[in-house]
Amino acid sequence: MTAPRRALVIVDVQNEYFQPPMQVQYPPVDDSLANILRAIDTATEQGLPIVALQHTLPAEAPVYAEGSHGWKLHPEIERRVRPEWKLATKQFGTVFGGTDVAEWLSQNNVDTITVVGYMTNNCDLATAAEAEVRGLSAEILSDATGAIHLANDAGKVSAEVLHNTLMVLYHSNFAAVATTGEWLDAVNSGAALAKSNLVESAISGAQAQG
Numbered sequence: 001m002t003a004p005r006r007a008l009v010i011v012d013v014q015n016e017y018f019q020p021p022m023q024v025q026y027p028p029v030d031d032s033l034a035n036i037l038r039a040i041d042t043a044t045e046q047g048l049p050i051v052a053l054q055h056t057l058p059a060e061a062p063v064y065a066e067g068s069h070g071w072k073l074h075p076e077i078e079r080r081v082r083p084e085w086k087l088a089t090k091q092f093g094t095v096f097g098g099t100d101v102a103e104w105l106s107q108n109n110v111d112t113i114t115v116v117g118y119m120t121n122n123c124d125l126a127t128a129a130e131a132e133v134r135g136l137s138a139e140i141l142s143d144a145t146g147a148i149h150l151a152n153d154a155g156k157v158s159a160e161v162l163h164n165t166l167m168v169l170y171h172s173n174f175a176a177v178a179t180t181g182e183w184l185d186a187v188n189s190g191a192a193l194a195k196s197n198l199v200e201s202a203i204s205g206a207q208a209q210g
Contacts, residue, residue, distance in 0.1 A: 003190035004112035004137065007049040007105055008039060009095060011117030011124055013077045014054055016063055016070035017146070024118055024146035025159035033076065035144035035180040036116045040080050042184050049108040051086035052077065053095050055123065093126030102134055112137040112192070114183065115175065116144040120163045128174040138175035139193050141183055142167050172201035 013036060017024045024032065043050055054073060057064040064071055066089075072078070081087070088099045096102050105113070113136055115124050124145055131138040147163035150156065157165075171177040176195035178186070186193050196204075 004192050005108075005110050006043075006112045006114055006139075006187065007051060007108060007110040008043040009101075009113045009115050009117075009127065010036065010040065010050065010052040010077065011095060011115060011127060012053055012055045012119075013074050013117045014064070014070065015072055015074055016055075017118045018074065019070065022063055022070075022148065025148050026163050027143055027146055029146055032118075032144055032146045033074065035141065037076055037080070038180050039114070039116050039141060039144055039183065040077070042187055043114075044080070044082070046187055048187070049086070049105070049110060050082075050084075051088065051095070051101055051104065052081065053099075053101075053117075053123075054087075054089050056089040056091060090123075093123045094130045095123070095127045096130050096134065097126075105136070110136070112139060114139045114141065116141050118146055120145045120147040120166050121150070125166065125170075125174075128170060132174060137192075139183065140167075140170050140175040140177055141180050142177050144180050168201075171196050173198050 016022045018029055023029060055064045056066050059065050059067060086104050088101055090097060090099050092098055113131055115127055115138060124140060128138040128140060147159040149159045167177050176193035178193050
């Protein structure tokens, strides 16, 4: 198997996710941030292309308001930004919507995106799902992402249940799921990360229920 040509995609690691009402609840946001920084430092050392996104809404919006404190990249991300990084703002869940990120990845001969950042249950999911139709493989680092508690007319779910459930979903089709440590080993060795598929996951799921 040829070595993957990876890019690290840092999704919305903005101050908004470190304060209410959007504060990431699981895994603990300080833990996920530490792992995001580990991934960035290794990607930098290995010369991987890096793109960082900021979700952006108009200045009067209650969250992600352009120019606000919440909208800004977390200071630990900001201080790591290098001139060769791709920086982009977005208005949709997927990093591909309304941006030139796909073109930039193509120009850098990337065939695999590694997704870190926020949130597991929204922008990360939209990005991993769209990667498939763009001919890109996707990886997601389970301890370098995070979810929030959700409740609405359809029901409620804790951030922990939501995050862990979505990791099973990702790995069944959309993205190879790994810890940051496992990803670091794969990057350093030039190896691809293994992923399940929907059939295998369905068979294993039926057996687990039986």
